[in-house]
Amino acid sequence: MKIGRIETFYVAPRWLFVRVESDDGAIGWGEASLEGHAEAVDGAFEALRDRFIGEDPFRIEHIWQVGYRSGFYRGGAVLMSALAGLEQALWDLKGRALGLPAWEMLGGRVRDKVRAYAWIGGDRPHEIADAARGRRDQGFSAVKMNATAELDWIGTPRLFDEVIERVKAAQDAGMDVGLDFHGRVHRPMAKQLAKALEPLGLLFIEEPLLSENPEGLRQISELVSTPIALGERLYSRWDFKPFFEAGAVDIIQPDLSHAGGILEVRKIAAMAEAYDIAVAPHCPLGPLALASCLQVAACSPNVAIQEMSLGIHYNVGADLLTYCKHKEQLSPVDGYLPVPSAPGLGVDIDEDAVRESNKDRHRWRNPVWHLKDGSFAEW
Incomplete structure (x- = not known):
């Protein structure tokens, strides 16, 4: 068996799907979504x-090592x-081809299901309450929300009310x-906001600072007991x-479509386990990214909770399950996602729908924000 074809598809709302076909007709799907940069990844x-x-598709580790190391330039979001x-x-x-889920080839199951959380949004408390009740009615017990819009470098705690x-x-x-926090808050205010939020007993605060500021993250981790989560930009x-x-983070959030794929994130999770750090994979993306996350969750003891994009505000024109033939494969049950039992990633993609979406290729871009003085603000 040899790799015969590698195809990419721009899929609404902002995803990039990958289809690999062997010379004898075996097929596999993956997701290389990098929000706002699909063209660069496609290149x-x-x-x-x-x-x-022409390479043997079963030699996954070998292909990964060659893909990572052989181009001289390594790492980064696009590659x-x-x-x-x-x-x-x-x-x-x-x-x-073998009739096995990916997790079965990675050591077998350590759990049958993984707790999931969904996104909610709203600019006013009553909007948040309505959205939270809606998620509760769907069976979720946990949600994530953005802390703030753009913030100046300095301000007073009244801004946090x-x-x-x-x-x-x-x-x-x-x-x-x-x-x-979405990396929107700079250190002078991030310290204050983290401290103000501590009495609320949050599951975690995510990206209180960008990962390019590890010294500031350590300061915040020493200031509050709230778990600090980070990792989507690593x-x-x-x-x-x-x-x-x-020792600056308590929960890591590698993205299965940004951080090298299933086995690389499994290795990252194993490293985290040695430091008693939990894993909560980042996934505001499509069904193949989520299915890949579940393969890691199935065989990694320190995966604690899983993000999913069902109904997220980014999903305009298509939602998480739009391209799934069997929507129950990725549907939450009482706030948990079941470990997939079907072979491969455990999700069946509607190839006709993918090819149709690719005819009108998306050009998704994130917003650009500015502060009141006209200077750039993190989105």
Whole structure:
């Protein structure tokens, strides 16, 4: 068996799917979505096709090592997202060919299901409360929400009153809450906001600072007891290593479509386990990314909770299950996602719908924000 074809598809609302086909007709799907940069990732596949058309698709680790190391330049969001999508597709192909879920080939199950959380939004507490009750009615017991819009470098704690009210509204609706700072808050205010939120008993605060500021993250971790989560903008085990060593994070959030794929994230999770750090994979993406996350959750003891994009505000024109033939494969049950039992990634993709969406290729871009003085603000 040899790799015969590697295809990419721009899929609404903002995803990039990968399809690998062997010379004898075996097929696997993966997801190389990098939000806002689909064109760049798609371009990286030119080199991957040159290297791997004609290679044995079962040699996944070997292909990953060659893909990572052989181009001289390593890592980064674009190259690692392309490699992640290809790697996922190879696990899917191999699993389907052998009749095994990917997790079965990675050591077997340590759990039957994983707790999931969904996103909620709203600018006012009553909107948050309504959204939280809606998620509760869907069976979720945990949600995540953005902490703030753009913030200046400095300010007073009065700016945090609205944040606290919104969190309390979700908690009063019966939900555990994770709060995403989204890297929007600079250190002078992040310290104050983290301290103000501590009495609320959050599941975690996510990206209180960008990962490019590890010294500030350590300061915040020493200031509050709230678990600190981070990792969606880290792309390999080498990127995560200094955060483990610094003791600055409690929960890591590698993205299966950004951080090299299934086996690389399994290795990152194993490193985290040695430091008693939990894993909550980042996944505001599509069904193949989520299915890949569940393969890691199935065989990694320190996966604590899983993000999913069902009904997320980014999903305009298509939602998480739009391209799934069997929607129950990725549907939550009482706030948990079952470990997939079907071969490969455990999700069946509607290829006709994918090809149809690719005819009108999306050009998704994130918003650009500015502060009142006209300077750039983190989104």
